[in-house]
Amino acid sequence: MICHIDAGNGIPIYEQIERQVKFAVANGWLLVGERIPSVRDLATQTAVNVNTVSRAYRDLQQQGVLIAIRGTGMVISGQAPQICKQDRLEMIRERLRSVLQEALQNQISVGEIRTLVDDEWHQLSQDQKTDEA
Amino acid sequence: MICHIDAGNGIPIYEQIERQVKFAVANGWLLVGERIPSVRDLATQTAVNVNTVSRAYRDLQQQGVLIAIRGTGMVISGQAPQICKQDRLEMIRERLRSVLQEALQNQISVGEIRTLVDDEWHQLSQDQKTDEA
Amino acid sequence: MICHIDAGNGIPIYEQIERQVKFAVANGWLLVGERIPSVRDLATQTAVNVNTVSRAYRDLQQQGVLIAIRGTGMVISGQAPQICKQDRLEMIRERLRSVLQEALQNQISVGEIRTLVDDEWHQLSQDQKTDEA
Amino acid sequence: MICHIDAGNGIPIYEQIERQVKFAVANGWLLVGERIPSVRDLATQTAVNVNTVSRAYRDLQQQGVLIAIRGTGMVISGQAPQICKQDRLEMIRERLRSVLQEALQNQISVGEIRTLVDDEWHQLSQDQKTDEA
DNA sequence: GTGGTCTAGACCACG
DNA sequence: GTGGTCTAGACCACC
Numbered sequence: 001m002i003c004h005i006d007a008g009n010g011i012p013i014y015e016q017i018e019r020q021v022k023f024a025v026a027n028g029w030l031l032v033g034e035r036i037p038s039v040r041d042l043a044t045q046t047a048v049n050v051n052t053v054s055r056a057y058r059d060l061q062q063q064g065v066l067i068a069i070r071g072t073g074m075v076i077s078g079q080a081p082q083i084c085k086q087d088r089l090e091m092i093r094e095r096l097r098s099v100l101q102e103a104l105q106n107q108i109s110v111g112e113i114r115t116l117v118d119d120e121w122h123q124l125s126q127d128q129k130t131d132e133a
Numbered sequence: 134m135i136c137h138i139d140a141g142n143g144i145p146i147y148e149q150i151e152r153q154v155k156f157a158v159a160n161g162w163l164l165v166g167e168r169i170p171s172v173r174d175l176a177t178q179t180a181v182n183v184n185t186v187s188r189a190y191r192d193l194q195q196q197g198v199l200i201a202i203r204g205t206g207m208v209i210s211g212q213a214p215q216i217c218k219q220d221r222l223e224m225i226r227e228r229l230r231s232v233l234q235e236a237l238q239n240q241i242s243v244g245e246i247r248t249l250v251d252d253e254w255h256q257l258s259q260d261q262k263t264d265e266a
Numbered sequence: 267m268i269c270h271i272d273a274g275n276g277i278p279i280y281e282q283i284e285r286q287v288k289f290a291v292a293n294g295w296l297l298v299g300e301r302i303p304s305v306r307d308l309a310t311q312t313a314v315n316v317n318t319v320s321r322a323y324r325d326l327q328q329q330g331v332l333i334a335i336r337g338t339g340m341v342i343s344g345q346a347p348q349i350c351k352q353d354r355l356e357m358i359r360e361r362l363r364s365v366l367q368e369a370l371q372n373q374i375s376v377g378e379i380r381t382l383v384d385d386e387w388h389q390l391s392q393d394q395k396t397d398e399a
Numbered sequence: 400m401i402c403h404i405d406a407g408n409g410i411p412i413y414e415q416i417e418r419q420v421k422f423a424v425a426n427g428w429l430l431v432g433e434r435i436p437s438v439r440d441l442a443t444q445t446a447v448n449v450n451t452v453s454r455a456y457r458d459l460q461q462q463g464v465l466i467a468i469r470g471t472g473m474v475i476s477g478q479a480p481q482i483c484k485q486d487r488l489e490m491i492r493e494r495l496r497s498v499l500q501e502a503l504q505n506q507i508s509v510g511e512i513r514t515l516v517d518d519e520w521h522q523l524s525q526d527q528k529t530d531e532a
Numbered sequence: 533g534t535g536g537t538c539t540a541g542a543c544c545a546c547g
Numbered sequence: 548g549t550g551g552t553c554t555a556g557a558c559c560a561c562c
Binding site: 270272275276277285286289290292293354355357358359361362363364365366367368369370371372373374376378379380382383384386387390391394 | 403418422487488490491492496499501503507511515517523527
Binding site: 012013014048049050051052055069070071072 | 536537538539540541545546547
């Protein structure tokens, strides 16, 4: 599993990890019963502290997405896909709503928003392709 | 000036205040030379701590949007409209980009995003009308 | 609020704190809306690390027992008494069941258990009085 | 010998095994000189890792309960009955005391405890009969 | 002052 | 090797 951490986007690191694991499950990149990287591995890979990864995993465990097996590691739970698929758009929707709310309250038009979305989407798509190349 | 505070959307309260003042200037709701509410009044009105409002005003002063006039309070500076109009879409754009980036990385399609935007925009518009009524 | 930590009884420190807060609420020692000690104060008082107390408080917040007020502290939630009273005997019952199960499986008689309970209860009561004196 | 493992009751698995061997000796279910199941057999039967069983046996050997005989396996030592009978009630007593201590500190009455004990004992007895049937 | 996040590093229990 | 707990100490945002 690949995990991108963006320090300074306002979202705590542990929450970024939680969201990305959930997206990965929702998109079928992580399957039921599959092991996820050990806390130490993911910490190394993302250059984040072990405890931070550990907290993310613990939260996911409480949410029923992960199951810890003593001395073995953590695996995706059976109910994880259901939970994560439900959350897939919701996670984005909530953040989006907050932005749109501010826009609407401050006299930005829906047309301006649509333009911003398409512009930014286009540019981010380009960036992504550049990164991959 | 009406100020909406949304605790728990991740943006610090003082920054929410700053943004709303800027939007108000950009939209012509606050004019050059006009007094803005006193720290104490805005704090009462928004149920926010005085220090928090104070910090927002201080930041705006540093950015050149507000000017303190002894014995009068703080007024909108002459350069404020220019600054704020430049920032009007940029403030939204930055937040939007962060959300879209997460969406793109996690296999959300542009179609899903457009649907979310239109759905949420529609619903927020309804809510706003309800609030006004 | 007084909090006794017993390192080495098998229960993690953060969980001991959570349980004692819940008991305190259930017994009416902590009232709805009342502030609980700050993480730093309780940490000092119990000679436990700040982060450990912090984790306990965070867990209690997730369970709906505590509410954090930014920059002010944490208070007992309105639903806390209900939650905690439900848990009051359950917390003891679960631990007790585990012990009794072992006893039953290993041919300890209910009479022996009753004797043990009364003996130990008597002795602990004495100890407690001695502590208070 | 039948061995019940309850993961998640807080007691390490290796210790649960040790305790059950001791109880079995104290109750005369295992006699002096009798072979106990091989590490591999017990591990299979209880669905526990071989190393975990191995550690339990090693501990029991250090305590003088088991003796390794080359080419034969491990057998109950001559002093085992004495050791284990001494410990029979003590092992339960210690766990019980910890629970009662928490109860007493938190204003649970001895009456509530007695009721809990009788309730749980009754229910566990029923469960045990059901299991046997 | 408050809680929240993060890092670094230690020890333990389990496999 | 795995996850879990705990400590110590730092910085931040908010009141």
